[in-house]
Amino acid sequence: MQTLKAFFRLIRWPNLLIIALTQFLFYYCVMRPSYTASGWIPALGWGRLGLLALAFACMAAAGYIINDYFDVNIDLVNKPxxxxxxxxxxxxxxxxxxxxxxxxxxxxxxxxxxxxxxxxLPLLNFACVGLLFLYSVSLKKRLLSGNILVSILTSWAIGVLLWIGVNDDILHHLGMLAGADPAKPGVNYARFARIGVLYCSFSFILSMIREVIKDMEDTEGDARYGCRTLPIAWGFTTAKVFTGTWIVVLLGALTFVTIYVLYFKMYFSAVYLAAAIILPLLYVFRGLLSARTPKDFHRLSTLVKIIMLTGILSLLFFKYYA
Known part of the structure; x- marks a missing residue:
C-alpha cells in the first residue's frame, strides 16, 4: 500500500487530473458547442476525448517519473x-x-x-515524450530553456484540440469529414480559435511564472549539481523582476478581459475573474517581493497552481453564457 501511494505521488496525480479536466472542459464548453452550432458532430466524441486525455496523462506521468529519476541527488538536498x-x-x-x-x-x-x-498527432506526441526526456537530462539545467519547454508543453493540452479542429476544417473542404456536404458550410472556427489561443496563452504565461518560482525554491540543490537556472545564473533579484513582469503582463490581459465581459453584461464572469484569478495573482506578486526562503517560494508555487485550476474552471462560463 505504501508503494502504491508513493507511485501516485511520483506521477503527480493531481496534475494529471488538472490536465484531463482542462481538455474535458474545453471540449464541453467551447469545442463541441462550436461544432453543434453549425450542425456538425465532432469526430472527436466523448470516448475519443477520454482516450486523448488518457494519452496525455500517460505522457505527463512518464515525464514526472523520468524527471525524478534524474533528480535523485538534487531532491536529496531540496526536498529529502x-x-x-x-x-x-x-x-x-x-x-x-x-x-x-x-x-x-x-x-x-x-x-x-x-x-x-x-x-x-502521434508524431507530435512522440516529440513531446522525447522533449520531456531531454528536459530531464539536460534542458532543465540550462537558463530558461527548460522553463520555456515546460510552458509550451503545458499549453499543448489545449493546443492539440485547436489542431484537431483545424484538421477537421481541412477534411471538410476535402470532403473527407464524416457527413461532409459541399453545400453545407463548415464549422465557424473564429470563436473557437480565439478562446483556444486565449487559454493557451494563459497556460503558457502562468506555467512560466510557476517554473521560475520553483527554480527559486530549489536553488540550493540545483546550484550544488551544476544547474544554470535563472536565479542561479542572474540572481534572485533578476529572477523576481522577470517573474513579476510576466505577472504584470497577465494581470493587464485579465483586466482587459474583465472589462470586455462587463461590456457584454457577463457580471458573474467578471466577479469570478476578479475574485478567483486577478486578486490571487496580485497576492502572488506581493508575496514575490518579500519571499526569501524555500518555504516562501513553495507557498507561492502552490498558489499559482491553484490559480491555474481556477482559470481552467472559468471555461464553464462559456457554457453558461452560450
Whole structure:
C-alpha cells in the first residue's frame, strides 16, 4: 500500500487530473458547442476525448517519473522528505514505468491519429515524450530553456484540440469529414480559435511564472549539481523582476478581459475573474517581493497552481453564457 501511494505521488496525480479536466472542459464548453452550432458532430466524441486525455496523462506521468529519476541527488538536498525514487520505488522500476507509460501514450495517439485522420498527432506526441526526456537530462539545467519547454508543453493540452479542429476544417473542404456536404458550410472556427489561443496563452504565461518560482525554491540543490537556472545564473533579484513582469503582463490581459465581459453584461464572469484569478495573482506578486526562503517560494508555487485550476474552471462560463 505504501508503494502504491508513493507511485501516485511520483506521477503527480493531481496534475494529471488538472490536465484531463482542462481538455474535458474545453471540449464541453467551447469545442463541441462550436461544432453543434453549425450542425456538425465532432469526430472527436466523448470516448475519443477520454482516450486523448488518457494519452496525455500517460505522457505527463512518464515525464514526472523520468524527471525524478534524474533528480535523485538534487531532491536529496531540496526536498529529502518527499523523495520517492530510490526510497520507495527503485530506479529500475522507475525507468520501466517511464517506458511503459510513454509507449502507452504514443500508442493511443497512433490510434487516434488514424481514426481522426490527424496523422501528425502521434508524431507530435512522440516529440513531446522525447522533449520531456531531454528536459530531464539536460534542458532543465540550462537558463530558461527548460522553463520555456515546460510552458509550451503545458499549453499543448489545449493546443492539440485547436489542431484537431483545424484538421477537421481541412477534411471538410476535402470532403473527407464524416457527413461532409459541399453545400453545407463548415464549422465557424473564429470563436473557437480565439478562446483556444486565449487559454493557451494563459497556460503558457502562468506555467512560466510557476517554473521560475520553483527554480527559486530549489536553488540550493540545483546550484550544488551544476544547474544554470535563472536565479542561479542572474540572481534572485533578476529572477523576481522577470517573474513579476510576466505577472504584470497577465494581470493587464485579465483586466482587459474583465472589462470586455462587463461590456457584454457577463457580471458573474467578471466577479469570478476578479475574485478567483486577478486578486490571487496580485497576492502572488506581493508575496514575490518579500519571499526569501524555500518555504516562501513553495507557498507561492502552490498558489499559482491553484490559480491555474481556477482559470481552467472559468471555461464553464462559456457554457453558461452560450
Amino acid at each position: 522528505d518527499r523523495l520517492i525514487v530510490d526510497r520507495y520505488i527503485s530506479r529500475r522500476w522507475a525507468m520501466w514505468w517511464h517506458g511503459m507509460l510513454s509507449l502507452a501514450g504514443v500508442a493511443i495517439s497512433v490510434y487516434l491519429g488514424i481514426v481522426l485522420h490527424f496523422y501528425l
